[in-house]
Amino acid sequence: MKADQMPVTGSRSLELNTKITRVFQKRLELAQKHFGERVFKAYDEYLAGLKSRPVLPWELWQETFRYGLDFAQRTILFWETMRQRGANYLEHERAGKPPVLHFDYEMVMDGRELPQPVNYALVRIIPPEGVEVYPERRPYIVIDPRAGHGPGIGGFKDDSQVGAALRDGCPVYFVIFFPEPEPGQMMYDVSAAEQQFVRKVRELHPKSPKPAVVGNCQGGWAAMMVAASRPEDTGPIVINGAPMSYWGGAWSEGEGNNPMRYSGGLLGGAWLASLWADLGNGIFDGAWLAQNFENLDPANTLWDKYYHVFANVDTEPPRFLDFERWWGGYYLMNREEIEWITQNLFVGNKLWSGGVKGADGQAFDLREIKSPIILFASMGDNITPPQQAFNWVADIYESTEEIKARGQVIVGLLHKTIGHLGIFVSGKVAKKEHRQLVSVLKSIEALPPGLYGMEILERKRPDGSVEYDVQIVERRLEDVVDRLNRFKRIDESAFRAVEELSEFNQYAYELFGRPIVQALSNPITADLSRRFHPLRVQHWAISDMNPWLAWLGPAANMVKSLRQPLGPDAPSRQAERLSSKLVSAALDYYRDIRDALSEALFFEIFGNLFFIRNAGGRETGGTEHPIEPRTSPVVKDALAAVAEGGYPEALARVAALLSRKGAPIPLDRLSLRHELIEKFAQFLPPISLAEAHRIRGRQDIIVQYEPEQALQTLPRLLARPADRKRLKALLDALLEDERVWQREPTDEQLKMLDRIQSLLAEEPPRRAATRQRVQPVRGRYQPTTASRGRRKAWKP
Numbered sequence: 001m002k003a004d005q006m007p008v009t010g011s012r013s014l015e016l017n018t019k020i021t022r023v024f025q026k027r028l029e030l031a032q033k034h035f036g037e038r039v040f041k042a043y044d045e046y047l048a049g050l051k052s053r054p055v056l057p058w059e060l061w062q063e064t065f066r067y068g069l070d071f072a073q074r075t076i077l078f079w080e081t082m083r084q085r086g087a088n089y090l091e092h093e094r095a096g097k098p099p100v101l102h103f104d105y106e107m108v109m110d111g112r113e114l115p116q117p118v119n120y121a122l123v124r125i126i127p128p129e130g131v132e133v134y135p136e137r138r139p140y141i142v143i144d145p146r147a148g149h150g151p152g153i154g155g156f157k158d159d160s161q162v163g164a165a166l167r168d169g170c171p172v173y174f175v176i177f178f179p180e181p182e183p184g185q186m187m188y189d190v191s192a193a194e195q196q197f198v199r200k201v202r203e204l205h206p207k208s209p210k211p212a213v214v215g216n217c218q219g220g221w222a223a224m225m226v227a228a229s230r231p232e233d234t235g236p237i238v239i240n241g242a243p244m245s246y247w248g249g250a251w252s253e254g255e256g257n258n259p260m261r262y263s264g265g266l267l268g269g270a271w272l273a274s275l276w277a278d279l280g281n282g283i284f285d286g287a288w289l290a291q292n293f294e295n296l297d298p299a300n301t302l303w304d305k306y307y308h309v310f311a312n313v314d315t316e317p318p319r320f321l322d323f324e325r326w327w328g329g330y331y332l333m334n335r336e337e338i339e340w341i342t343q344n345l346f347v348g349n350k351l352w353s354g355g356v357k358g359a360d361g362q363a364f365d366l367r368e369i370k371s372p373i374i375l376f377a378s379m380g381d382n383i384t385p386p387q388q389a390f391n392w393v394a395d396i397y398e399s400t401e402e403i404k405a406r407g408q409v410i411v412g413l414l415h416k417t418i419g420h421l422g423i424f425v426s427g428k429v430a431k432k433e434h435r436q437l438v439s440v441l442k443s444i445e446a447l448p449p450g451l452y453g454m455e456i457l458e459r460k461r462p463d464g465s466v467e468y469d470v471q472i473v474e475r476r477l478e479d480v481v482d483r484l485n486r487f488k489r490i491d492e493s494a495f496r497a498v499e500e501l502s503e504f505n506q507y508a509y510e511l512f513g514r515p516i517v518q519a520l521s522n523p524i525t526a527d528l529s530r531r532f533h534p535l536r537v538q539h540w541a542i543s544d545m546n547p548w549l550a551w552l553g554p555a556a557n558m559v560k561s562l563r564q565p566l567g568p569d570a571p572s573r574q575a576e577r578l579s580s581k582l583v584s585a586a587l588d589y590y591r592d593i594r595d596a597l598s599e600a601l602f603f604e605i606f607g608n609l610f611f612i613r614n615a616g617g618r619e620t621g622g623t624e625h626p627i628e629p630r631t632s633p634v635v636k637d638a639l640a641a642v643a644e645g646g647y648p649e650a651l652a653r654v655a656a657l658l659s660r661k662g663a664p665i666p667l668d669r670l671s672l673r674h675e676l677i678e679k680f681a682q683f684l685p686p687i688s689l690a691e692a693h694r695i696r697g698r699q700d701i702i703v704q705y706e707p708e709q710a711l712q713t714l715p716r717l718l719a720r721p722a723d724r725k726r727l728k729a730l731l732d733a734l735l736e737d738e739r740v741w742q743r744e745p746t747d748e749q750l751k752m753l754d755r756i757q758s759l760l761a762e763e764p765p766r767r768a769a770t771r772q773r774v775q776p777v778r779g780r781y782q783p784t785t786a787s788r789g790r791r792k793a794w795k796p
Contacts, residue, residue: 016607020600027257027596035589042581049574066564067572073559077313078306079542079549080556085321086543089328097179100152100326103128103162105174109200111193112178118185119178122197124171125155131166138209138235138441139171139201143194143219148289150329151176153424154216161214161240161424164434173201173211175219181283181334187341191225198226198233210235210371212441216424217241217384218341221351224366224373231370231690236441240376241384241423245395246349248387251491251599258385259296259595262602265495269502270342271509277335278517281526284338287330287533294535296382299587307580314565323425328539347502349495353395366396367406370690372444374437374454378415378423386414387484393451393477400477401634404449404700407693411444411472412480413437413454432456436470439667443674445689448659449697451475455664470667494606501609630705638701643713645695648685650717650727652696653710656703657752672739679737683730711752715759728760 092098099105104126111120122141127133142161144151155162155174165172175197201211212235215223220242227234249258264270277284294301309316344350356364377389393410397403403410418429436456457469482488530536542549566573629635677684685692702710718724731753734740745753 013608016603020603020607023251024596024600027592027599031589031592031596034592035585038585038588039582042578042585046574046578049569050571053569053571063570063572066566067570069564070566070573071576073563073565074310074313076552076555076559077317078310080552081309081313081317081320082542083544083549083552084317085324085328086539086541086545088321088325089539090543090545092325092329097150097329097331099123099150099174099176100329101125101155101162101174101176102152102157102160103155103166108173108204109197111190111197112182114193114196116185116189116192117182118190118193119181120190120193120197121176121178122200123174123176125162125166125174127166128158132169133166133171134169135171135205136207137168137170139173139205139211140165140214141173141175141198141201141211142214143175143216143222144177145217145219146177146286146331146333147218148286148293148330149326150179150331153326153421154214154219156323156326156425159431161216161434164438167435168438170438171205171208173197177331179329179331181332181337183334184336185334186336190337191222191229194222194226195230195233198230202233209445212236212238214238215240215242217243217420220244221345224351224369225356225364227369227371227373228364228366229362231368234369234371236372236374236444237369238374238376238437238441239389241378241381241389241420242375243345243384243388244351245388245391246346247492247495248391248485248489249385249491250387250485251603257595257599258382259598260292260383261385261388262598263292264342264347264502265498265602265606266598269498269505270339270347271502271505271513273338273342274335274506274509275513275517277333277338278514279521279526279529280332281521281523282335283526284333284335285330285530285533286332287530287535290327290330290535291533293383296591298591299584303580303583303587307584311568311577311580314563328535330533330535343502343506347495347499349499351392366392367408370407370693372409372411372447374411374413374440374444376413376415376423376433376437378418378420380415380417381420381423383420390480390484391489394481397477399629399632399634400451401629401632401638401701403451403477404697405634405638405694407449407690407695407697409444409447409449409452409693411440411447411452411454412475413456432468436468436667440470440472440670443671446670446673446677447472447665448656448700449693450700451477451480453480471664472667472670473664474662491603491607493610494603497606497609501606635701635705638698639706639709641698642702642706642709643716645717646720647718647723647726648687648692648695649699650714650723651683651685651730652692652699653703653714653717654727654731654756655696656699657707657711657714657756658749660746660749669743672743675739676734676737680730680733683726683733711755711759714756715762718760724760728757731757731760 105123106126107121108124109122111118111122140162142154144154151174154160155172157163162172162174175194198211198213205211210233213223213226215221215238217240220239221244223237223239224242224244227237247261249261251257273284276288305320309320344356348355350356351364351366375389375393377384377386379386390412393403397406397408413433415423415429415433418426422429433456436454440454451474453473453475455471455473457471459467459469461467568577687695699710715724718727
């Protein structure tokens with residue numbers, strides 16, 4: 001290190017340590033505050049309950065006896081539920097751990113039969129009785145995450161992603177996977193198989209729009225890899241809670257600290273995944289991934305979910321057992337697969353940067369995706385925070401204008417509170433968000449290129465039921481990134497130090513540790529290590545395999561016949577709930593302190609390592625002086641071509657000139673756009689949708705920065721009389737459509753329409769004059785009698 005770099009490094013280290021201390025103190029204050037609030041709230045609710053139902057002294061003995069009887073009966077029924085969970089686990093294991101789909105399905109394509117076998121398959125969901133599916137509608141392909149558990153969570157219940165699409169009449173296909181990987185399969189082999197699945201669906205529905213691909217969690221980046229490698233085959237992409245930018249998160253006072261974000265660094269990188277895979281004789285046990293999820297929320301893992309069953313033991317077991325059937329089905333991966341995931345995604349964060357390559361050796365470039373992309377994330381998700389779901393957009397696109405210039409449509413939907421699993425499992429989310437997503441996907445391709453936010457507004461009907469209104473609001477990438485990343489992403493610099501340390505540890509392990517571990521491992525020890533994993537033990541140890549529990553089933557049947565439940569409003573039950581809330585609050589307090597310590601330790605280690613490693617250099621992160629959009633190459637290129645093009649460019653420019661500036665787009669207006677595109681298809685140029693989006697994006701930029709010049713140069717794009725006549729015919733046809741006037745065009749739109757019609761009424765300029773300066777047009781188009789009458793009908 002040079003002498004002149006020492007003060008700079010010391011200053012940065014001091015600034016970092018000050019930030020760490022301030023954030024840590026704030027975390028502790030928030031943890032203490034939340035704990036105190038929960039304790040006082042629990043006591044207030046308990047005292048309010050006692051006031052509403054006081055117990056007289058002579059009733060105390062009877063109340064105590066009744067509660068003792070109820071408590072004993074609930075205890076037996078609770079452990080019977082645990083025994084049933086164990087029995088279901090063993091039955092699921094013996095059946096080969098099939099998908100937990102709520103719907104029947106049939107095999108379409110088995111990846112184990114491909115030239116390069118993989119343990120994936122494509123199945124078709126069979127619509128339930130009473131649900132009609134139309135083959136010509138857009139098919140859906142749902143890809144579930146392979147993150148320790150089995151497939152099926154996207155169709156786990158009737159109110160789910162699968163159910164929402166089926167109720168809309170769309171064919172639905174599901175990508176499942178089997179418990180054990182095929183020998184030698186790699187992640188790029190899986191991606192290649194999924195590409196074939198998409199092509200197969202297109203073959204089965206040749207008259208339908210391109211299939212929509214829905215990816216959940218890690219299935220999200222799988223869907224993006226498929227779309228990037230085969231952009232001509234995929235329709236809209238929906239990724240739910242997908243960690244696309246693994247280094248993203250929140251590190252500032254008052255925000256969640258996203259503990260999984262730091263676990264890779266504190267564990268020394270990706271080498272532990274290799275160690276566990278070697279201990280498993282080349283197979284990685286997915287139960288370790290599930291264990292990481294369990295550790296995130298000790299209150300739920302150790303207490304809340306079990307107490308909820310205990311407190312509602314007469315009604316809750318079916319729901320609990322249904323979910324546990326999926327949660328307790330642990331799947332396996334090859335060593336090569338988990339190493340690829342941890343090194344390229346978890347630690348390397350290479351997907352968005354083009355560092356991930358397919359089977360053909362070509363890098364996955366997410367900018368090659370031509371279909372609209374919908375990103376669904378939640379502020380309450382501490383596994384995939386919104387920053388990980390959205391930051392990759394800012395990583396691959398420099399500006400909003402570049403998104404437009406490339407013809408890309410990206411829509412973000414942000415839930416405020418739901419957790420990670422709730423994004424895929426919650427019935428409320430399925431009824432609200434996923435149903436509306438299905439509605440949007442019908443016509444999302446009618447959106448002009450750009451970045452949008454999707455808003456779902458609730459409205460009460462007269463009968464008290466809830467109706468949802470959807471609107472799309474255009475956003476700027478720069479504003480979204482600033483709002484999600486209040487610390488300007490400088491904190492992501494520390495993860496570069498994690499990556500370097502991980503590579504060093506991985507190399508050291510492969511050189512010194514792997515030979516010893518592999519020599520000690522064999523199929524028997526690997527099988528025993530999986531059977532005695534703590535998550536599996538808690539299932540089979542409380543099951544019919546345990547002879548000491550033979551009495552539990554008959555005892556539970558007797559209790560059910562003699563059940564005397566005590567109402568939830570009883571004072572003793574209220575005291576029980578108070579105790580439960582205090583236990584839960586204490587465990588959450590422990591979690592908050594633990595996460596605050598891990599966050600502070602992470603930045604203390606790797607933040608300082610980064611500054612030492614890059615002494616005198618410039619940190620990565622947010623730009624201190626943002627570039628003026630007008631001076632960007634994308635905008636300059638677009639404005640330089642303002643007078644270039646033909647009918648496609650003229651049509652796109654007219655659409656840009658007539659669009660409502662800054663106004664939300666209701667779903668019905670988006671649907672109307674789609675219907676008008678289909679109705680007047682004969683007036684549209686014979687180009688692909690991707691090319692049409694690219695042209696429209698460039699014309700939007702021109703209109704945004706030089707609206708007057710865009711208008712005056714419009715005739716130069718229509719030098720051919722046939723093109724001018726065609727565009728005039730389209731505008732006249734639109735003006736004659738009653739639905740257009742029902743949307744009540746604004747005065748600004750009508751004035752712009754008049755100016756466009758006036759320009760089209762003039763003689764077309766010759767091509768030789770296209771380089772001359774265009775003078776303003778002062779004429780005004782006189783509307784037809786029919787259009788004038790409609791305008792009077794609504795214009796104030």
